[in-house]
Amino acid sequence: MRCLAGLLFLLSGCLASKPQPCLNSLTFFLQTTQNEKLLTTAQYLYDALGERIRIFEQGTYENKTFIRDVLLLYREGAMYDIFDNNRTCKKTPLKAAFQPLEVPKTASLLGQVILGSSSKPGGGLLVNSWWGELSEKAGKFLTTVTEFGCIPINSLYQTEDFGWTVINFFDNIIGISDPNLLNPPDFCSNADTEKEPVDFLSLFHKKN
Numbered sequence: 001m002r003c004l005a006g007l008l009f010l011l012s013g014c015l016a017s018k019p020q021p022c023l024n025s026l027t028f029f030l031q032t033t034q035n036e037k038l039l040t041t042a043q044y045l046y047d048a049l050g051e052r053i054r055i056f057e058q059g060t061y062e063n064k065t066f067i068r069d070v071l072l073l074y075r076e077g078a079m080y081d082i083f084d085n086n087r088t089c090k091k092t093p094l095k096a097a098f099q100p101l102e103v104p105k106t107a108s109l110l111g112q113v114i115l116g117s118s119s120k121p122g123g124g125l126l127v128n129s130w131w132g133e134l135s136e137k138a139g140k141f142l143t144t145v146t147e148f149g150c151i152p153i154n155s156l157y158q159t160e161d162f163g164w165t166v167i168n169f170f171d172n173i174i175g176i177s178d179p180n181l182l183n184p185p186d187f188c189s190n191a192d193t194e195k196e197p198v199d200f201l202s203l204f205h206k207k208n
Contacts, residue, residue: 037062038165045176051075051098052182071184074098080184080191089188101152103145107132112147127153134158149174 040059047053051074058067071080072094081090107130116124126147134141139158145151152169159165176182184191 045181046101047176047179047182048100050182054182071182073184080188082185082188084185087185087187089184089191090194091188091191092194103128103130103143103150104132107143110142115153 038059038061040057040061042055042057042059044056045052045054053072053074055068055070055072057070059065069082069084071082073079074094074097077094079092079094081092083089110129110131112126112128114124114126118124127144128147129142129144131140131142133139134157139160141155141157143155144153146153151172154169155167157165
């Protein structure tokens, strides 16, 4: 691990441009946890300005499979579990603060490297790796994004419940083809409302 960190720092000193913290957008991710409780693949729609996130995910949690469609509206303080099969919804108060998908300004640059090869044009991808503390000192994180466009490659973060969690991003698309997917469906207008508030990590503790 020390050799890897040293190599990253060495390569970062060989590249001319100075990386800057940045914002990003994404479409799909694969998530696994150190304690092997959770493995999930998800499509992820993200609206930073409106503070809205929708997750279409499937995976296993504690060896049980699940499929879930969740809409998080941070400004409204609400989370919707959406069930298209019977056109019903469950609405729950959302207590978590919105966390932008970005490299925070407090992050420290670990290094800048080329994934693949720099020996010919198009043979590699220039990326930046950053590390730091999660908000409210909830744990540490390490994230890698492309130098151009700030497209996420992978992210690791540490939590008390799951240990180190690894997220790999792929098939990234900038922009949302159907913004209506970030609004509750019409049949959610009469959604049953739960009284117990949830935070983002509760998505991985209680599976339908």
